[in-house]
Amino acid sequence: MASLDDLKKRIASVKSTQKITKAMKMVAAAKLRRAQESAEKGRPYSEKMNNVILNLSNGISDKENAPKLLSGTGQEKTHLCVVMTSDRGLCGGFNSNIIKKAKSYFAKILDEGKELKIITVGSKGNDQLKRVYGDKIIENISFKESKNANYFDADKVGKMVIEIFEAGEFDVCTIFYNQFKNVITQIPQAQQIIPLNNEGEENSSEESYEFEPDEDEILSNLLPKNISTQIFKAMLENSASEQGSRMSAMDNATRNAGEMVDKLTIEYNRSRQAAITKELIEIISGAESL
């Protein structure tokens, strides 16, 4: 059994860890509110953008010559995956959930004999992926300096993706991120952004739009912007998810630390009691033998 002194030290160290996790939880909670707010505020933009594009692609007459960003290159040989994770740890299953989702997707692609290229956003994802898929990672981006997700950063990633696309280096692009549902639930998402798939919700409005300039030109201007917007949305969702996940993880950690302190304190008291009893027995039996 550990000595009294050891137990005392353990208790003190668990208590100080508990203080740290408690503080982290508070910070995460404060940040979460802000991140959640901006994620919610950012939604109208990406929704509107999607709507406009939907209307445009419905209205486009010549589907054969549609911009490649919309219709794809016509093949599906090379896949580019943008895996978006956080830069910091201690946020529960946040990063591992994305990585797990991404890895199963990677395995599927490789099984089908297709080529795979990876861009990681956030250093945690890079750390976890480089061991297995190190040779597939073509770029690693990290926004450690910027405090909050901002459009400028997203635009940088978007421009990079488009540049690589225009160089003909991949056919399909998918982004991986965590969608924020609530504090305890974040859903890892795989969203295909190139070519754009208008899944479901066909806009039933048959209303025709007037375009100025013509559809093709608007589309070719809009699609790159849409990529950045989608990435920005993913970044916002991600940052809200990260804080939410960290908050619940730290909440758990604080609770576990509390339980541990209780257990250790009982053990400490017990062994103290045992030591006293032992001493008493020794004294009494010593006195009796006289």
Next chain:
Amino acid sequence: MSEEFKVEIVNPEKSFLVKDDVSEVVVPAFEGEMGILKDHISIISFLKPGIIKILSKSGDENYYVEDGIVEFKNNNLSILTSTIFNLVDMDKSKQQDLLKQAEEEANKTDINDQSKYLADQKVEVLKTLN
């Protein structure tokens, strides 16, 4: 029947402005300025650097934008833009900053014609604000 419609300006970070008593909006569309009144035909267009004028009962407002998309449908005007400034909040120093940036961009030699044109537009518009 009132002659008013709703305008919404959204930027990536938030919904920038919502107004539902607007009588006319003038936007710097790509092929020239465009005035939009109530019951305009549905239209999608995009913007070049310029000034958005919003005329309403509660007063006129002017915004400087660098890019964006306008969509008008069912008397709802949505403007999506990544850079927008209210001219009221725009002081001299900010304007000079933007102007300097735009000029730098316009003087680059390795950009294509379209970006050059847009940068020139920015410079022109910013200069007229003085």
